[in-house]
Amino acid sequence: SLVDDPSGDDSLSLEEQDRERQRLFGILERLVKWENSNNPDVLAAARAEIDRCFPDGPPPILDPFGGGGAIPLEAQRLGLTALSGDLNPVAVLIQKAMIEIPPRFAGRPPVHADIDTDLTTWQRAQGLAADVEAYGQWMRDEAERRIGHLYPDATGPNGEKLTPIAWIWARTVESPDPTWNGHVPLVASWTLSNKKGKPKVWIEPVINRATQTITYEIRTGGEPSHERTVDRGNGTCIATGSAIPGDYIKAQSRSGLMGQQLIAVVGEGQSGRGYYTPSDRDSEAAHSGEPPWKPEGRNPEKLTGGTVFIYGLDEWWKLFTPRQLTALTTFSDLLSEVRERVIADAAAS
Numbered sequence: 515s516l517v518d519d520p521s522g523d524d525s526l527s528l529e530e531q532d533r534e535r536q537r538l539f540g541i542l543e544r545l546v547k548w549e550n551s552n553n554p555d556v557l558a559a560a561r562a563e564i565d566r567c568f569p570d571g572p573p574p575i576l577d578p579f580g581g582g583g584a585i586p587l588e589a590q591r592l593g594l595t596a597l598s599g600d601l602n603p604v605a606v607l608i609q610k611a612m613i614e615i616p617p618r619f620a621g622r623p624p625v626h627a628d629i630d631t632d633l634t635t636w637q638r639a640q641g642l643a644a645d646v647e648a649y650g651q652w653m654r655d656e657a658e659r660r661i662g663h664l665y666p667d668a669t670g671p672n673g674e675k676l677t678p679i680a681w682i683w684a685r686t687v688e689s690p691d692p693t694w695n696g697h698v699p700l701v702a703s704w705t706l707s708n709k710k711g712k713p714k715v716w717i718e719p720v721i722n723r724a725t726q727t728i729t730y731e732i733r734t735g736g737e738p739s740h741e742r743t744v745d746r747g748n749g750t751c752i753a754t755g756s757a758i759p760g761d762y763i764k765a766q767s768r769s770g771l772m773g774q775q776l777i778a779v780v781g782e783g784q785s786g787r788g789y790y791t792p793s794d795r796d797s798e799a800a801h802s803g804e805p806p807w808k809p810e811g812r813n814p815e816k817l818t819g820g821t822v823f824i825y826g827l828d829e830w831w832k833l834f835t836p837r838q839l840t841a842l843t844t845f846s847d848l849l850s851e852v853r854e855r856v857i858a859d860a861a862a863s
């Protein structure tokens with residue numbers, strides 16, 4: 515440890531050792547409080563103890579399995595040089611964002627020209643944080659301007675405004691049963707929400723035999739009216755009950771004959787989260803988007819345990835809807851653009 519327990523100090527009686535131990539515990543108790551994260555007095559008290567034990571300066575700390583970076587961050591807070599890594603590149607990215615980059619900007623003002631603040635001096639990473647917020651806001655606003663029309667707001671069952679946050683899709687195939695003319699959904703669960711103490715929310719497929727069409731309604735309370743229609747790759751025709759063999763589903767998909775149908779939308783409004791039946795406008799918007807670019811190249815056969823390649827989803831772009839590709843391309847374009855803006859603003863500041 516950095517600071518030894520006083521039991522090793524023979525010059526102290528047992529009572530004195532215990533008093534010293536309680537004093538050190540007191541520092542720890544103040545140090546672990548969230549509200550003391552940046553309290554200079556508490557940090558100075560802890561650093562003084564480390565300095566007492568390492569008169570020539572404390573050793574650096576190395577955490578090769580750093581994960582989210584809590585250990586190197588704490589070490590840095592205590593004034594130690596912290597080195598960390600991880601097998602997972604996402605963990606390394608988080609570590610860079612938390613531990614490596616902020617200290618480089620310590621005490622520096624933001625470079626964005628239009629920051630709304632009362633601060634006149636910039637401590638620690640406050641300037642960097644203000645920049646991240648301001649440029650992040652620009653990216654958000656610009657994304658809304660460029661692709662917001664692809665994500666229309668919706669009106670909930672009681673006329674309230676809802677912002678869609680998730681779209682529930684069903685893959686569909688042509689029913690192999692000759693008595694049903696059209697696509698049928700492959701759905702592993704009709705339940706949308708199953709929270710303790712609240713009525714279940716589920717999707718009811720409404721089968722119109724006269725027109726041989728299926729529409730979807732959201733129901734609250736009771737149990738789903740239908741069993742799942744796909745299980746371990748094998749399907750059941752919801753309209754006729756006929757089996758849909760897994761090989762038939764894969765062959766349809768590989769031939770580009772699998773469809774997708776929006777069956778529910780999750781929206782957030784003033785009264786919380788709600789589920790609603792997609793309108794024609796929702797379906798049109800979900801199918802819209804013309805990405806200017808798509809990620810080409812074959813994906814690995816073992817991707818997600820081999821569950822996509824066998825369905826003919828053998829290139830990266832096939833894993834996304836055009837609207838998803840449009841959104842991803844927009845954000846990646848904005849990232850390059852915001853970089854140029856930051857460089858120009860920094861040069862001018």
Ligand SMILES: C[S@@+](CC[C@H](N)C(=O)[O-])C[C@H]1O[C@@H](n2cnc3c(N)ncnc32)[C@H](O)[C@@H]1O
Pocket residue numbers: 578579580581582583584585599600601602605
């Ligand atoms: C339990 S987490 C670490 C949590 C971290 N101490 C914290 O407080 O946030 C363990 C980490 O070790 C990483 N890991 C596992 N095997 C590894 C290896 N062979 N080399 C490097 N990192 C590895 C994992 O990716 C994971 O992020």
